[in-house]
Amino acid sequence: MIPSSLPLRADLRGEEPYGAPQLDVPVCLNVNENPYAPSPEVIDAIVQHVHDISGTLNRYPDREHIELRKALSRYLAQESHVDLPAECLWAANGSNEIMLQLFQAFGGPGTTALGFAPTYSMYPEYARDTFTGWQTVERNDDFTLNRERAVKAIEDIGPSIVLATSPNNPTGTPLSMEDTLELLAACERTQVAGAASGVHPILVVDEAYIEFRSADVPSATTLIAEHPHLAVSRTMSKAFAYAGARLGYLAASQGIIDAVRIVRMPYHLSAVTQAVALAALEHADEQLAQVAHLRQTREETKQWLESLQVHGNPIRVADSQSNFLFFGTFPDREFVFNELLKRGVLIRDVGPTGWLRVCMGTDEEMERFRDAFREVLALL
Ligand SMILES: Cc1ncc(COP(=O)(O)O)c(C=O)c1O
Structure with missing residues (x-):
């Protein structure tokens, strides 16, 4: 009350x-968790990593979490066959925080974020909390993206953020590569409403569940090198079986990462979280078993x-x-x-x-x- x-x-x-x-x-x-608990080997690694940093807890953690970003880069190379330097990665307390940081950096009063309904129910909350407008376009009856409606809405609204989810929650629907490329093309030719000339929307692809896809469905991370306005949000909460650790991450051009670095809280990622995430990433195969x-x-x-x-x-x-x-x-x-x-x-x-x-x-x-x-x- x-x-x-x-x-x-x-x-x-x-x-x-x-x-x-x-x-x-x-x-x-x-809540779409992985029901399998970490193995005894992973638990030992977690204990060891936390033990190793415990003597430094009087100090603030590495604000740039460089070791973790390098480990995430290695993980993406293995999982999605994409070669991204640590500068193109960023981590936060769950992908919820990643998304909030994106809205803080690219949304705000006078801007609009566009999503494709039905979709994840937290998106309107990020918008509300950052004074960003929130609009949606309905998906097809089978919950696939309605490409024509989506492209038209981007052109008509001129949003600063276009938010697509792959696979989508609550429907499970993946975004095809053709859909992603169409959305990117629409973002790249559209002017953000009310912004200076030459300012175009970012496309955020939320890949919280991507490791559950079939082998023939590519990740949007493979497009980052060619598309500086593409941001891919990921998490260790789902397939990676680490929801309690609260570790989400972002893969994007260095420009997008640098924008997010402006709005993050100083030392937002505790030394304990960094250590616990590193321990699990060293055992990625077991975590994904x-x-x-x-x-x-x-x-x-x-x-x-x-x-x-x-x-x-x-x-x-x-x-x-x-x-x-x-x-x-x-x-x-x-x-x-x-x-x-x-x-x-x-x-x-x-x-x-x-x-x-x-x-x-x-x-x-x-x-x-x-x-x-x-x-x-x-x-x-
Ligand atoms: C589509 C989607 N994105 C993001 C999240 C947030 O995940 P987390 O903050 O645990 O990384 C969820 C959680 O259910 C989700 O369904």
Whole structure:
């Protein structure tokens, strides 16, 4: 409860803090985490790295986190076959903070950010918090990008930030390379509304879930060398199984990184966070060991859901390149959500009316989800 006597910003009055419910239930499939915990070897490495820096905690950490940026550069070379120097990388406390820094640097009063709905529900909050306008263009019925509408909106609005998500949350839909190149071309020929001549939008591709893609889907990071207005946001929270460590990172031209460096808080990334991230990056293969299995779980769960019906209609499941599935439609999705919760399974009621999102868990968790969901379907 915020007393009305507090001088809260007028546009924040009546707002609620953002966040999915954190409930103590046996099966949590609601925030798209990797369900597999770090291995004992990774835990040992974390302890060692934190031990090594503990004696320096009286000092501020490396503001530029150079070692970490070099390690992220090595990781991208291995994971996406892209060669980016440390100057083209930047890290922060989760990709949430990366995105907020991008909005702080490139948004602001009088500017607009453009996204493609339905999409991640935090984007309007970054916009609100930085006094940036937020507009969306609807995706196609299958949740792929509607290229014509997207390009037209860029040309009509002249946003300073175009925000595309690949794979998209909550739908799981990837952005094709052709779509990315079309968006980039539109940004490169469009003038930002109200800005000086020759100022063009940046395209931010949010690749929070990119490691879950199939081998033939390229990452937008491969386009950075050719496109100085492209910024790719990534995170260790999802496939990398490190949500608790809070480490997000940005790959972009040096110009974009230098702009973000202006708005970051001094020493925003603690020495402990840097050490913990370095430890896990040294064990990247182990941290990612379950990704292939989770991909397979996604495909099997998709087929299983598609074999079911609601009131005689087959359940629709959006094509996903992520670790979650978006499925529906249910005349009363709250009922399905609550009945699953009563059975100890927490999923997410998010996105367009009638749809639900479930994240891939361990084999045991998925079995509990299937058992609970069968029981709930019988009630409909
Ligand atoms: C599309 C997308 N981007 C960014 C994030 C934020 O991730 P983090 O701040 O943990 O890196 C999420 C989290 O769910 C997400 O779904």
